[in-house]
Structure formats: structure tokens, C-alpha cells
Amino acid sequence: MAVTAQTRRPAHTPYSAPPTRQAPTVNKSPHWLDFLILSAVLLFFLELIVVVGRIAIDNRVEKAIQKHAADGLARADYAAASWGATVVDHSEPRYERDWPWLGWWSTWWNGVHHKAIHMLSPSFGEPGRCFPLKGRSGFVVVKLREPIVPEAITIEHVLDSVVDDRSDAPKDCRVTAWLQHDRYDGKKNEFVLAEFSYDVRKSNVQTCGVSGSVAKARDEAIVNMVELQFGSNNGSPVSTCIYRLRVHGHKPRS
Amino acid sequence: MAVTAQTRRPAHTPYSAPPTRQAPTVNKSPHWLDFLILSAVLLFFLELIVVVGRIAIDNRVEKAIQKHAADGLARADYAAASWGATVVDHSEPRYERDWPWLGWWSTWWNGVHHKAIHMLSPSFGEPGRCFPLKGRSGFVVVKLREPIVPEAITIEHVLDSVVDDRSDAPKDCRVTAWLQHDRYDGKKNEFVLAEFSYDVRKSNVQTCGVSGSVAKARDEAIVNMVELQFGSNNGSPVSTCIYRLRVHGHKPRS
């Protein structure tokens, strides 16, 4: 802009004392004043942009970090272990090669492998902080913290950048849910919450809303048990790892 | 700007070959040259803004993430469990409904509930990763890592976005402190560090400086024991949860 002012002014100058019959009318406002004003205005706007921009940046950064700090999604997770949810059943786990004892013992003792709880806790970007199940297909059953009206399911796998292979990610998933008051009740009124595919090429945290019929039922559809079944994985013939399973929703309003 | 140049130029053109007696003086600088220069200047400034802006953004983002990575506050916490602080006493805890055994056992064994240590560790935005105490009021006593000159207290509750209810947040708080060399010493020279209200509508991490008299005493006020008493909570009749308690300060300079 400053350059503009300098560039254009000479173009006008010829006319400020031009060849007319009258006494030449000289332009009284000196060039440097114009230039100064222009520079000041320009600097003022640049300064304004910088200040406003800084506030805007801090604001958005603050929001993004707040969301990251809120367990990454800033959404209540009724399947969080720390909040009282538990894994109650699962298909055969993949026992470790070197030290399978703890896995055997825990599975025999209360029917649940000691690593199953990893599914209901943050994994902090650590590879291997997951629940590995045997084979390409399997299931896990989670008892939620309390009966809720389900709204969405989130499946999470490890980030691409920290592992060399994500063939153990689940692929075709089907989530069913039911309400169970007693430990020895069966799956009464089980219904499908959602059917979706976990796509490793997309974000590593994938949320899927409940199916239309469940969403329509609204506060009628109350559940406290959720089962994730995966029918295929991303290629590994040995095992499938679930890094995190979350269930979002709200308390029944009645 | 580009449009401006086009818009205004025609307004001048008539005067560049105007009706004077002399031979008409034609303006030699063609319009497209002016336009080009103007565009170049404009692009240069836009480019400059983009480059400078990018650096500014990265810089501020880097700082914000660094602060987040530094336990959220980038401030030494002498009540951090990992650094050697411990909970030595507390009012009656809220025992879990389903599996209270571990809580009973740990409380009986060394007088401290096994969940008390959650207060002195990060909660990673996980709901329930806290120390739940019975009722609306109570207290906890923390032995700091080492004797320090206290400067501020931080109380943290879970983020609004990941829970459906924060009525178990503490409200009116009173923090006292003293120096105790031996386990069987009493509270000698106990004094009030700070009195404040935790307000759930504000940020979930709230820091309160020590009271004026303590701040004035400076390096005279050396403490290694801190007691948090809360006289009321945010509404829950059942329990009050403390997610995190931090004590900031510095080593005595003598």
C-alpha cells in the first residue's frame, strides 16, 4: 500500500500544476502528509488484524484443547470404567505368548480377561493398550454405569502414526442393546442399536448414531447392556483389538 | 483493491487528455501496469500475512499444548502423588455399592481409602476418577512432598461436558496448613491458607492464591501438611467428589 501511494502520486502530479491559461492551482496538501496518513491507517488495520487474530487463535486453541482434555470427545461416556461400567462377557481373548498366566487366571476367576477393562479406558495413544480378541470375529458385552437412552456408539483404534500395522482393527460392527435388571436375566428385548463399518482410513475415533427406529423410540428405548459384535477385521488372521468402546446417551427424562 | 483501481482509473482518464489549449498531454503509464503493480503489492501483503499468521498460530498452539502437557497448569504441584505426596487422613468415604470390600479393607488397614490417591493424580477427563466422600461436608489431609512456602491452591472437578451431573462438586472450601515433623505431632501452628468457593459455572480447574497474611509472611510460612475442608457441596445429599487437589509454592530460600 505504501508503495501504491508512491507509485500513483507522480501520475497525478503533472495535473497539479498543469498547462492552463489560469494561474496554476497548486495542490496544497503535501504528498508526505497523504503518505503519512495512509501509512497510519494501514498500520492501524494491520495492528487490528494482529490483535483480533491473536484473540481468535487463543480462543480456538483453548476450545480444541478443552475438547481434547475432555476425553477427546467432550461427550458423556456411559461405558467408561472409571464411571462404573464393566465388561461382563467376551469371546475368546488372545493370550500373550510370554506370560499368559494372568490372562488365564483372570478369565477363569470371573469370566473376564484382565485386559478387557482397557476397552473402557483411555489409551493415551499407546499402542497395545487395548483388549485383543482371538480371530477375525468376536464379541464383547458391556454393562453400562446405569440405564440410559442410547444416542451413539464410538469405536476407537490406535492412531496410524504410532504403529506399523493396523490389520487388527475391527471392520464390520453390529451393536445390540437391552435392559437387564438381574445378573441371571437373559437378553430380553434385545434390539440393534447400530450397524456400521470401522474404516481405518478415516479418523481413528469413529462415532455412529443409533439407527432411526431407536432414535424415534426416544425415551422408550432404555438400556443398560450393550454388545459389540464384529464380523470381520482389517486383515489380521490372528486377532482383533478393541482399543475403546464408548456409549453415549442421556438419562431417561421421566 | 483491484476493483478500486479499475473503478477509479476511468475517473481520472478524462483529465489525462483534457481540453486545454496546449497539445493534449497523454498519461504515458498504461492502466494495466498500475493494475499489475497494485495486484503484486496486494498479493505480497496477503502472502506476508499468511506466512506471519502461520508462524504465529503454530507458536501459540505449541505453547498451549506445552502447557496442557505440563499437567495442565505448568506449575509445580507439591501435592502430586507421583512426586511423593500422600493422603494421611480424610472424613468418611463413600463406599461403592457393588464392591465395597477394597475400600473397607484399605481404610481399615492404613486409615486411608484406596481411592484417596486419585486426588493427587491427573484424572485425564475421566468421570469418576476422583475420591468420593460421604455427605455434603468433609475434609482431607495431605502430606506434601517436602516443606514449602505455599503460594496457591488448585481445586479441580470433572469437566461439564463428560458427565450429566456435577452436584457432587465441593463448594465452600477452607484450606489450612501447618508444619509437622513427626507422625505423632499434632497440628501445631495451624493457619488458614485460603478460603474460597469452587464455582461449577467457571473453569473446572480453579486456582486460589494464599491469603494476604500468609503471602506477607513469605518464607516464614513453611508447611508440609495441608488440610482441605469443604463445608458444602453443589447439591448432592449423598456425596462430594474431589477430583484433584494441588498445592503450589516454592522451596524455602534460606
Added chain:
Amino acid sequence: MAVTAQTRRPAHTPYSAPPTRQAPTVNKSPHWLDFLILSAVLLFFLELIVVVGRIAIDNRVEKAIQKHAADGLARADYAAASWGATVVDHSEPRYERDWPWLGWWSTWWNGVHHKAIHMLSPSFGEPGRCFPLKGRSGFVVVKLREPIVPEAITIEHVLDSVVDDRSDAPKDCRVTAWLQHDRYDGKKNEFVLAEFSYDVRKSNVQTCGVSGSVAKARDEAIVNMVELQFGSNNGSPVSTCIYRLRVHGHKPRS
């Protein structure tokens, strides 16, 4: 800019009805129209900058947080405990003053102190979440998750802002590596991966590429054991703490 238009226009006006012999030609385009157009153009560009800037900010913030979420480096770490790496040997640890029993017991039981695993896990900005070794020099031996072609080593200490003293940071480091199939094999074909100094004045996470000869050997240099030796620390006569040790590389391509 708007001011510019107002400032300069009067300077031209005298020439729009200037002293010529002809009837004065009045400038038909009124000033306020020019002013409006100029303002509109200006607003449009400001708006454009705001929108583009917002997208740019969100984009960069998203990337930075993603990297932070990917264990801070977004790089596979074959020495991560969660992924199957273990500490197999180390020099004498610093036993705790108050409760050394667990340290003694674990060291006697399997030759490795119970805190050694902290080196292979994130420390979340928590002071003291590290493996403290006795004295100014020492070593640790890590068995990687699997044999890899090493590319770089990362040493991490606690952030400056959360502690009052970082004299226990390691300084001169030497990392060697070898391939060991059996537990009772010795260090066959041990070679130096990298020699470097951890500088506390720089970033707390410091990555050092492998030495030139190792890099040249490429897929010939396959290792599954890594030893970190530190010959000096940052000043503490008592102990040296290792917060994190990472080994980056890739699987042999053959």
C-alpha cells in the same frame, strides 16, 4: 483505506471542474458511491481473511493436537511397555526413603525394580513418574517388542515448569544395541547406535538419529536389545532419573 478515499478525493476534485476554456466538466460519479464500493471491497477481503484464517487455525490446531495425542511424537516406539517391550537389566536403583520394600522385593524377585517400567510409558507431565537410578552414572537395558532396524532414540525428562530442580536429568548418553535370540545369549555383535548429550535447556523431548554407520547398514542392522548408558547427569550427586526412553525404527523389509 476508507479514510484514504476520503482524504484523497478532495485532492482530485479541483481538477474535475478545473479552469479550462470549455464548460466545466463535472465528475458524475458521486463521492459516496466510490466510498461504498471501497468499503464493500474492503469488508469482503476482511471477511475472506477471517474465514480462511479460521479454517487455517482449526487445521493447524487439529494437527498439533493429533500429534500430541499420538504419544507426543506420532512415531512408532518399539520400546513401549504397552506394546510388549520390557526392561531386563539396570544399574542400582535409588530406593525410596520411606517405603523401599516394594523396590527391594521387586529387584530381588526378577532383577528389575518395579519403577523401571515407568521409562517405557508416558509420564503425562507428572513429576516423579520416572525410574530413578543411584548416582551420576548408570545404565538400563531394554528388550524391544520385536527385532527392528533402528532409526532414532528419544530421551525425555520432565518439563521444566512442573519441578523446581532438574539436576537429576541425564547428560552424556551412549546407546548401544544388539540382537539376542535367547535369554542366556550374551551381547553378541553389540554396536553403538548413538552418542549424544541430553541438554536440559532445550525441549524436554530430545530425539537423536542413529549414527551414520548404522544408518548406512540399513536393513543389515537388526536389533532387539538396546542399552542406554549415561556417564554423567545434570548435577545431582544422589540420583539420575529417566522419564522415558523410546526406540524408533521399522520392521526389516525382507
